[in-house]
Amino acid sequence: MTPSVPEIIRGCTIALATPAPPESAGDFAAGRVGLVSMLLGLSAQEANRCVAATIAENADIRALFAACGDAAVAEAAREIDTDLTIAGLDAANAALRRQLIALHERVEAAGNHDLDRQITALYVRMARGRRLELGRG
Amino acid sequence: MSASLAERLAAYLSRVWAEPVSVEQLARIPGGASRETYRFVAVTPAGPRSLILRRDPPGSLIETDRGIEYAAIASFHGRGVAAPAPVILEEAGAELERPFFIMSRIEGGHASSPFQPDPYGAHAAAMGEDFFGTLGRIAAADPADLPIGQAAETPALDQCWRRELEYWAGVIDTDEQHPQPIVRAAIRRLRANPPPPAQKISVVHGDYRSGNFLHDDTGKMLAVLDWEMAHLGDPLEDLGWAMDPLWRHFEVERVAGMVGKAEAIGIWERASGLKVDPAAFAWWELFASVKGQAIWISSAKEYKDGGYADPILGFSGWYTARRQDEIIAEQLERLVAA
Numbered sequence: 001m002t003p004s005v006p007e008i009i010r011g012c013t014i015a016l017a018t019p020a021p022p023e024s025a026g027d028f029a030a031g032r033v034g035l036v037s038m039l040l041g042l043s044a045q046e047a048n049r050c051v052a053a054t055i056a057e058n059a060d061i062r063a064l065f066a067a068c069g070d071a072a073v074a075e076a077a078r079e080i081d082t083d084l085t086i087a088g089l090d091a092a093n094a095a096l097r098r099q100l101i102a103l104h105e106r107v108e109a110a111g112n113h114d115l116d117r118q119i120t121a122l123y124v125r126m127a128r129g130r131r132l133e134l135g136r137g
Numbered sequence: 138m139s140a141s142l143a144e145r146l147a148a149y150l151s152r153v154w155a156e157p158v159s160v161e162q163l164a165r166i167p168g169g170a171s172r173e174t175y176r177f178v179a180v181t182p183a184g185p186r187s188l189i190l191r192r193d194p195p196g197s198l199i200e201t202d203r204g205i206e207y208a209a210i211a212s213f214h215g216r217g218v219a220a221p222a223p224v225i226l227e228e229a230g231a232e233l234e235r236p237f238f239i240m241s242r243i244e245g246g247h248a249s250s251p252f253q254p255d256p257y258g259a260h261a262a263a264m265g266e267d268f269f270g271t272l273g274r275i276a277a278a279d280p281a282d283l284p285i286g287q288a289a290e291t292p293a294l295d296q297c298w299r300r301e302l303e304y305w306a307g308v309i310d311t312d313e314q315h316p317q318p319i320v321r322a323a324i325r326r327l328r329a330n331p332p333p334p335a336q337k338i339s340v341v342h343g344d345y346r347s348g349n350f351l352h353d354d355t356g357k358m359l360a361v362l363d364w365e366m367a368h369l370g371d372p373l374e375d376l377g378w379a380m381d382p383l384w385r386h387f388e389v390e391r392v393a394g395m396v397g398k399a400e401a402i403g404i405w406e407r408a409s410g411l412k413v414d415p416a417a418f419a420w421w422e423l424f425a426s427v428k429g430q431a432i433w434i435s436s437a438k439e440y441k442d443g444g445y446a447d448p449i450l451g452f453s454g455w456y457t458a459r460r461q462d463e464i465i466a467e468q469l470e471r472l473v474a475a
Contacts, residue, residue: 003437003440003455007441007451011451015447015448021142023163023164023165023175027166028165028166032448035448042456094316100316101322108329113473119322121470124463126318128466130462132456132460
């Protein structure tokens, strides 16, 4: 997913290390530091669970592929995650999401309401699985 | 050593106003993510003037037309909507190198963060009356009588939805970095189930929401801010955006953290003289979430392209994008089950 935790942390470092012009001192600078603080708090959450969350999302998509009976996603349904770095899992997730978009388009075109509901329920799980909570470091 | 921003601003104002002007207390203020926003005092022979400078940044959340923003402010200042007075529009940038405009500063009051729980406290109902009533008055205005009516394109009644949807779908096509199945499903649903034609063409603020106005902590709006996405279109567009769950301060029952949905619609209908068709409004509610996600996707791209330097772009492209995804997924689940 973008931005990733490494990108966010890099961004926070850059934001703190970049000197601000005189007119950006005061409220603006305080607001910026507050935002960096919030981003670092969210990064702590994300660092702790992003690998597990992406593995779970990938498995959930593959399970739907395996059960849906669509030949175009049968091969993806059998894959497993082997690169467990954040970047590697994100790349696998991107490939799965592209196939999920195409599958959903076919399902809608065919008027398959049952599978439409299953895919929409999957979307809810995907979104909730990536939820970030403000104020929780 | 190059001149400071204050010195360049003073040089510009002295030239344009043909009198000596000095600039004091120049300070950038948070918010207004699409333009750099500064407060300052212009000291002229006639006395000090408290002003706001809105300057195009090198990169921003969204590409917007400052001329239309300026025309929108000019359209509502002194017309029953709390809008500042327009002062100068400088499209060429001149001494400030990037285009900008200047408007009057409205003193007092503050904007509440959209992510602050219960920001209006005991005055939430009064705030809702003013907030949705003001939006109704904006919707009621005839653009033909206003400066923005000359500056912005007027869509056909039956094309408002298509123009907005295709614009924001195009932003997603251009800026998406990681595949986004949830918002793409919402876009397909909106295309397949268009709303009825708009009941009139109105001025659409484009970002009318909790957090985008100054209030006095007693339920009174002092200024509607950030007109940068103003355009002409279906008046239900702003109402859908104002009620998006993203701007509800984590509440379920009260929209914008102020009043219940039915009450908000009633206030808006009384102020605008218009009606909210439930089917049409359902379309604009889902559209609001799609538009939001397009902005957050664009933020994530801008964050990366800008070398991760601006934390507001990182926050919008990450935390806000994920909340918006959850909101859209839940909307889709309800619609598919219906």
